[in-house]
Amino acid sequence: MFAYAVAAVFLLLFGAGVLRDRRRFSNAVYLGLAVTFLGLGLLAGLADAPPGVGVTVVVILLLVLSLGPVALAGLLCANGVKMVRKEGRRPANLLSLLAGLGMFGVMGLMGAAVLSRSTTLGIVVGTLLMVLGYVSFLFLCFVGYAFLYGRMRIRRDADYVVVLGSGLIGGRRVPPLLASRLDRGREVYATLAERREVDRQPLLITSGGQGPDEELPESHAMADYLVERGFPAERIVREDRSRTTEENLLFSHALMEAERPGSECVIVTNNFHAFRAALMARKAGVNGQVVGSPTAAYFWPSATMREFAAVFLQYKTVNLAICGALVLMGGLAYIAAAV
Structure with missing residues (x-):
């Protein structure tokens, strides 16, 4: 009952957090803790389950825990090669391959610790598993809540649709990744426009400056892409100064405040980037929901890891302190074993 009670508390905190602001990483952690304690409660209840049910569940869990990491590592390596x-071979494209190889490496260390019966190696592996367990828990929280956030209904009262840039091909052409955002932006715009009066129609902001290897600002190429496909040019606002996502949001916010102070917006990016963009929008003071556009499946693992790493470092003080505490615990265990 205790585990269920704790799960209920975290579920209430999750609900309150979502009502207060959907764009908080704490919502993801509360949800993860609620699911974790619910799972512990269900496991504790296996003792009262009908004969055979508990044994079957335990066997399945053992199979998942033993074979699951091997299968996952293999899939990550295969995905890394495809990426x-x-x-x-950019570093960002190697993340899934490195993660898969890292998992095989950790499993190799575990095997070596068992075979060698080395106390030192056992403590090292145990400490490493604690740190990886903490990081993995946060990663699952991030992925789970990002999935939920991406499926929340679009706000119908927004005055702006902001499409974030992502670079051009050959210095002037819109790549498929950015085209996906623009197509999604058109869909969102149509959803907002159909319920608005003629004199209060929304505007669409294309956001992106000119990089050193680009012939024109991204926002201009984005606007041209939309106009060529029938989007009304007079409903487009071009934000052509930004170089980063933070600047996309800050400069677009300045344009919105200058034209329609206090307005709300829907921000469009790719689905793997939506939740982190939402965290950044909240930090920048932008009153907007973030929605995602489709991305090729093979691109997801590395992109999601990159997004999580950025969020992890955004809260680096807390996260590194916890990881440091876990390493310290391992060091104290080594000292105690050596005495």
């Missing part, structure tokens, strides 16, 4: 073939 390199399709997107090149």
Whole structure:
């Protein structure tokens, strides 16, 4: 009963957090803790389950815990190879491959610790597993809540649709990733426009400045892409100074405040980037919901890891302090074993 009570408390905190502001990472943590304690309560209740049910569940869990990491590591390595073939060898494209190889490495260390019966290696592996367990828990919280956030209904009272830039091909052409955002932006605009009076129609902001290897600002290429496909040019506002996502949001916010002070917006990016963009929008003081556009499935693992790493470092003081405390616990265990 205790685990269920704790799960209920965290579920209430999650609900209150969502009502207060959907764009908080604490919502993801509360949800993760609620699910964790609910799972512990269900496991504790297996003792009262009908004969055979408890044993079956335990066997399934053991199979998942033993074979699941091996399968996951293999899939990550395969995805990493595909990413390199399709997107090149940039460091960001190697994340899923490195994660898979890292998992195999940790499993190798665990096997070595068991076979060698080394106390030192056992403590090192135990400490590493504690740190990885903490990071993995946060990662699952991030992925789970990002999935839910991406499926929340679009706000119908927004005055602006802001499409974030992502770079151009050959210095002037819109790449498929950015085209996906623009197409999604058109859909969102149509949803908002159909319920608005003629004199209060929303505006669409294309946001992106000119990079050193680009022939024109991204926002201009984005606007041209939309106009060529029938979008009304007079409903487009071009934000052409930004170089980063933070600047996309800050400069777009300035344009909105200058034209319609206090207005709300819907921000469009790719689905893997939506939740982090929402966290950034909240930090920048932008009153807006973030929605995502479709992304190729093979792109997801590395992109999601990159997004999580950025969020993890956004709260680096707390996260690194906890990881440091876990390492300290391992060090104290080593000292105690050596005495």
